[in-house]
Amino acid sequence: MTVRAWHRLVLWDIDYTLLDASGxxxxxxxxxxxxxxxxxxxxxxxxxxxxxxxxxxxxxxxxxxxxxxxxxxxxxxxxxxxxxxxxxxxxRHGTLMPGADATLAAVEGQAGIVPSVVTGNSKATAVAKLSAFDLDQRLCLASGAFGDEAMERVRLVRLAVERARRALPGASHDWAAPLVVGDTPEDMRAARGGGAIAVGVTTGAHDYRALRDGGADHVLDGLLDPEPLIELIRLGPSRA
CATH class of the missing domain: 1.10.150 (DNA polymerase; domain 1)
Structure with a gap:
């Protein structure tokens, strides 16, 4: 009997979701x-x-x-x-968003999860910002997509999904709907357009209503408590 495992791609925005690079x-x-x-x-x-x-x-x-x-x-x-x-x-001047490191660690510890990024930053800039706080060590950047690869953010979501699935091919793997975690309505619209579950976090300038109006399926009140995001991840193969 073949045991079928499921995987889920979790795509993080960077600026004001995970960190503030201070300009x-x-x-x-x-x-x-x-x-x-x-x-x-x-x-x-x-x-x-x-x-x-x-x-x-x-x-x-x-x-x-x-x-x-x-x-x-x-x-x-x-x-x-x-x-x-x-x-x-x-x-020297930037800061991690409150709870970001602990939440990344909690997500990283979930079986079957591929944590990566979808960001408007070019790849070089994204890696530079993440590595300033060693966050690159918690993410599978080979499955990410970056702002120098497409003009439209929705294309980045689709590109990241393609890369993750190429990296883990095989009939023994089922893929749950990917999650995109971000702080802007643009993140939410791109997630929905790319077939992902849109998870807004109020770590940046946009509040619950703005993220919902942008298309968020779920909105989390920051990242200080990892458990709400972990619960969404654990919903399994079907779309949340």
Whole structure:
């Protein structure tokens, strides 16, 4: 008799869900812009909930760069080269969101769980921020998806699911609906669009109502108590 085990992918947002990097991304953007174009970055753009692949052309256009879409790959490469700057700034000035480390540890300890990330940060920036607090050691980043890989966040959810399932192939594994854990309505909309269960956490600027209006299936009051999230994870193969 074949024993069928189930697995569940848990995809974490990073900024203001797991940690506050204290402006590390904007610092790297400003430094990269000055290096590439020889002048200060004057105009900022909305970043929350967006992919860097979409943010960068918008930022370049707003700051008077011609052919912004053609220069975007150069800018993303310049950002990747500033991973050490992001890591050090996050380590020195950033903070973990309350309960984040303990909740990650509790999730990591659940059988069949693949904990990873889906983030608007580019991969280099994401790893830099996570490694500042050793959170990269608690996550399967090979099954994650990053903001330099797609313009739209919903595509990142689908990409992460594909990667996780390729990493654990075989008929003996059933996959429960993935969970996306994030702090913004954009996270919730991307989760629902990607076929995942949308779990909002009030660790950032958005409250219960904003997350629900964004499409959250569940909203948790922060991460200080891991048990509500663990209960959602334990619901098993069927969708919550």
């Amino acid at each position: 590390a991304t904007r610092l790297a953007f400003a430094d990269a812009f000055h290096d590439l174009f020889g002048r200060p970055l004057r105009e900022q753009v909305l970043m929350a909930g967006r992919c860097e692949a979409a943010v960068v052309p918008d930022l370049l256009r707003r700051n008077g760069v011609r052919d912004a879409h053609l220069r975007a790959p150069d800018f993303l490469a310049a950002l990747a080269a500033r991973a050490d700057l992001v890591r050090e700034h996050t380590r």
